[in-house]
Amino acid sequence: MCNEGVYAWENVRGALPIRMTFENVSSEPCTFALLRKAYKRLGYFPGGGEWLGSEGVPYFQPTICKFRHPRVSNSLMSECLSEAKISYVLTMGDSTAGRYSDALINTLTLNSEQLIIEEIKEDGFLPDKNYFTREMPDEVAQYVTSKFRFCCGCASKLHRAEFYSDNNSYFLNIEHIAQTMILDDSLQLTFPSYKGAAKVMDKVWAITTQELILRYYLKDKHPDVFLIFLPFVHAKENIRLSRLPMEIEYFKGLVEEYLPNTTKLFYITSYGEFEEQRKSSEWYKHLFEGMLARDKIDKMNRILYDVLEDDLLKRDGRYFGFFDLIDISEDRGNWSTDSVHMEVVWYESIMSMFWETYCNSVLLDMF
Template sequence: MNSVNLYKNYRDDLENLVFGVHALGMKKTMIVFGGEGVKWVLATVGVGFFLGMILLGPTYDVTTRKRNPAMLSNQLPDCSNDFFREFIKKHHRYPNDIQWNANYTDFSPLSCHIRLQNIKQCLKRKQIQKIALYGASQVHRYGLQLAETFKRAGFDCKKTKEERRKPIHRIDRDYFAAGNKSLRSKMMIGSEYVCSGCSSYQIVCKSNDFNGDVVHIEFISTENVNTTTLILKNTTVPPTYEHFIFDVYLGKSFPDLNVFFLPMNHIKRHPVERFVREFPATLLPLVKRVKPPKAEFFFIPGTSEFEESRSAKSRDYKNKLWYGLLATDAIRKLNSVLFSFLESDIMNLNSKISSFLDLTEVTASLGHLCKDGSHFDNQWYYTFWKVFLNVYCHED
């Protein structure tokens, strides 16, 4: 489809869409159409109409040249888990066509309206006391920015524990034994980590109001879906790190909210067939077996990489093909495979297993925030949580 035909298809909607910016005055904004790896960008000029909101804001209000802004905004459904579920039922994909605001501090799907939520009330309502984040170096950053998000929502957050790797690429058995000498004696170090900046950690966030609610955040370093970083000897637990984490380490105190950022930047280093074979046979059934019925589990797709941003340290990876594909294309393919495995669970209200927007599409225009080809400035990680939590906390 050429750009002329694409414009004709979207013309009626585009004539009415101008989205808010953070300061009054003329701003150049972008409407980006993603999906299937193709992006069409139309630049428009509009008048911004509201100042940035303080708490987890701003959210998007859509204005029009012809009608009252509130009227048009109300015509868009709210972005929520139920909306996503219905969208997937109809289109068999997430609504990955998204719009960024002018300074890339907020984004929203084009098909729904992100409504601002009270995060503190949400955590209390959903009885979230423990959150676990899984992944590699990206998630090290996501975790810190989740704590920053909670701080802005009215919590005091402090890091209370961190994994000490000796040497740096080997797992810290004392961290995961947590004082259990019997368990520590059964631990065996297996394969080394690839990531040097992925040490697990714990953060405690305490509400600064009179209720004093406490939320525990833990980042658990995970570089793939079926590894032997740490295994147990003389036990009935299968000899993989993932079985240790979910069967043993989290077995007696499973987190209420789990967000597993699939480390596609690591997984892409192996043939796609390996992920196709291992994810549905190892990690997914393991999570479904050990997860308590009320615990929620999100598998999050990988983000884009940027060849032009490769640092000197990573120059060997610049324009490198991973089994015939550049990094972002390889990650996009893995994200598509991930969704195919999760779709039936997402549609099942009782599974409590879900996913999110394809982050290759969401981050495709963030090259200016990427300094080394794969990792972003904190602005992205904080923005992700703003959007994710506003959707997650929406009461349908």
């Protein structure tokens, strides 16, 4: 799971079956309003479609709607970000989510220039408490402690930049917060044992890492767009399916409690793992609750949908889903680098799909 090499889509061009025609694709642009209709009709996130290629750039074309560009156009991005007036995009999840976050930035810089204002990153197995306490009040920061987490590729990072394109410019903060479990205690509040500590604990408290981050780290900087990648790659090893709904509900409740309604919440499904690409024979066809990893992750995605369904179907709500990435990734095994992580082309393709769907929704007023 910790293959942290850098990959480029040029590496896989030769292995990709490029198909230049695809019939029976809806001509409607992809929007979140259209996806909501699909959820209502299907009772799940939509899959179905085909990987295509144009000038060597692979992209996915779903059947329910149409993406106009292999990579979202710069003019669309510039117009939509100006219209939406967003300044802070947050992702949360494990190392795969971190790669999606990098792809968000890469998508923005495909046809534009950027002036990097600030970059901060934590590193290693131990969460960097200084990364988070810099945004916390002193009465909280002094009690924050961290402990080992089982993910060598999980690191929080902030990218603050000004992007230039088509005589326009906009500032954007893109941040990724590492999360190895849906709920964990890798970052927590630890109070010394002394007289009066109870009074402090009445005012300063957080039960989980996620609550600590949402309550204190994000207290004065609420994201406009929050992409949530629940870490099912890790959770499949430790959480039974029977317990999963409770954990998702608890996390969902924390987000609702600490983030305002102006924050749009996008829950993104996990893609499947590929047994043939495993680096260790110990994990090859290993079973989790009697299922291969891909099958259990698929069930976890479906539980996620069941928990969120009522909120996803609300018009003018703050909850949004996306596509069924298990289905979309099914024939992309040649992009898998270690069974868990994918080539950069995957993350850039999916984030281009996200940005185009988001921008279409903004400009057509179809959230």
